[in-house]
Amino acid sequence: MEIGGVSIEGALALAPMAGVTDLAFRTICRELGAGYTVTEMVSAKALCYQDKKSLPLLRLGEEEQPAAVQIFGSDPACMEEAAAIALEQSGADIIDINMGCPVPKVAQSGDGSGLMRRPELAVRVAEAVVRGAAGRPVTVKFRLGWDKGSINCVEFARAMEGAGASAVTVHGRTRAQMYSGTASWDWIRAVREAVSIPVIANGDVFSPRDAVRILKVTGAELAMIGRGCFGNPWLFQQARAALAGEEIPPLPPLAERCDTAVRQIRLAAQYKGEHIACLEARKQYAWYLRGVPHAGYYKEQLCRVNTLEEIDRITAGIKRDLA
Numbered sequence: 505m506e507i508g509g510v511s512i513e514g515a516l517a518l519a520p521m522a523g524v525t526d527l528a529f530r531t532i533c534r535e536l537g538a539g540y541t542v543t544e545m546v547s548a549k550a551l552c553y554q555d556k557k558s559l560p561l562l563r564l565g566e567e568e569q570p571a572a573v574q575i576f577g578s579d580p581a582c583m584e585e586a587a588a589i590a591l592e593q594s595g596a597d598i599i600d601i602n603m604g605c606p607v608p609k610v611a612q613s614g615d616g617s618g619l620m621r622r623p624e625l626a627v628r629v630a631e632a633v634v635r636g637a638a639g640r641p642v643t644v645k646f647r648l649g650w651d652k653g654s655i656n657c658v659e660f661a662r663a664m665e666g667a668g669a670s671a672v673t674v675h676g677r678t679r680a681q682m683y684s685g686t687a688s689w690d691w692i693r694a695v696r697e698a699v700s701i702p703v704i705a706n707g708d709v710f711s712p713r714d715a716v717r718i719l720k721v722t723g724a725e726l727a728m729i730g731r732g733c734f735g736n737p738w739l740f741q742q743a744r745a746a747l748a749g750e751e752i753p754p755l756p757p758l759a760e761r762c763d764t765a766v767r768q769i770r771l772a773a774q775y776k777g778e779h780i781a782c783l784e785a786r787k788q789y790a791w792y793l794r795g796v797p798h799a800g801y802y803k804e805q806l807c808r809v810n811t812l813e814e815i816d817r818i819t820a821g822i823k824r825d826l827a
């Protein structure tokens with residue numbers, strides 16, 4: 505499939521997830537079959553005010569193509585400028601606008617999913633980003649609507665298409681649902697039927713079969729995987745096989761999974777330093793151990809980890825005792 509002339513291999517995308525899908529994790533997911541990745545969301549205001557802390561979030565991997573950078577904000581002029589900055593800094597192929605974030609601080613101030621309550625402003629924001637992107641494709645990621653009494657994803661998608669978006673991503677939940685309940689794939693199908701640009705379907709892909717089903721039910725061009733790949737980047741490999749009608753490969757043995765976790769943490773340390781990488785490893789590595797019998801002792805140790813040396817020691821213990 506193509507997004508505004510940028511071709512994407514396969515039908516699987518990794519969802520943008522702040523605090524999770526950093527460059528290290530995206531690198532691993534791409535190696536295992538994610539054909540398209542999007543950075544964590546970056547504040548347009550922070551970019552316009554030249555906040556140095558935001559720039560590293562825009563960094564893409566050398567092999568990370570095609571990929572999108574994601575920005576959020578609701579001031580059209582600032583979004584136009586931020587789009588230009590984000591594309592220039594990252595060299596990304598595509599820019600994505602976050603109109604789905606439900607976090608109160610973001611949504612209540614009118615950004616993220618707050619824009620679904622102001623569709624006319626959302627159109628002006630999208631048009632501004634299209635101008636700032638100067639020819640590069642713009643995509644918009646949003647939800648079904650603000651709450652179940654105000655579902656407007658179909659009109660919203662049409663409005664985004666009219667504003668110049670080259671694709672839309674729909675997370676099949678309302679803002680009020682946050683991450684609870686089940687995602688409605690039927691609404692995503694309704695969006696698919698309403699627009700002629702590609703649609704990326706998102707919400708509740710936790711297994712290879714879910715990936716096959718979401719594409720079938722929605723008719724969308726791409727399936728975007730979020731929480732399902734926490735500590736399990738092999739979901740991409742397995743979903744790829746399922747989509748190709750091939751036998752689904754089993755998860756690699758525990759020792760190999762730990763090696764992948766450690767590689768991810770070491771990559772993160774390269775990009776953001778050992779201290780931050782180890783703080784983030786506390787949750788990231790624990791996800792790799794989900795469902796592993798008798799891993800409690802090691803998960804507790806991970807909660808306190810501060811150095812790569814400690815990570816290696818814990819890994820040796822897991823391999824010795826559990827693998």
Ligand SMILES: Cc1cc2nc3c(=O)[nH]c(=O)nc-3n(C[C@H](O)[C@H](O)[C@H](O)COP(=O)(O)O)c2cc1C
Pocket residue numbers: 519520521522523524543544545574602604605645675683687706707708709728729730731732
């Ligand atoms: C920890 C976390 C951080 C997220 N950060 C972002 C973000 O930065 N930008 C965005 O568009 N969506 C963000 N999302 C939403 C996901 O991209 C996705 O839409 C949502 O998790 C539903 O997909 P899933 O059911 O496969 O997890 C985030 C979700 C989670 C759980």
